[in-house]
Amino acid sequence: MTSAMQWEFLGEIHPSRGFLFRAWRAAVPGGWLIVTDHFAGMSFYPDPEHVWDGGSLEIPNPARSESTPV
Secondary structure, eight states: OOOOOOOEEEEEEOOTTSOOEEEEEEEETTEEEEEESSTTOEEEEEOTTOOOOSOOOOOOOTTSOTTSOO
C-alpha cells in the first residue's frame, strides 16, 4: 500500500523584486519537508514533535529595546 504525501499550503511571498513564489510543507518522520515553486527549492525543517505551525517567529530588534526612546 502506498500513501500520498499531504501538502499544506503555507502562503505566498511577494519580494520587492516583483516576482511571486508559493510554499508548502508536508509532515515527514523527524520534521517537515518545505517546497517552493520558485526555483523548485526543497528543504528539511527538523521538528520531531511537529509543533511548528508554519509561521515565522517575531525576532526582537535589539536597536529598539524597551529603554530606547522612540
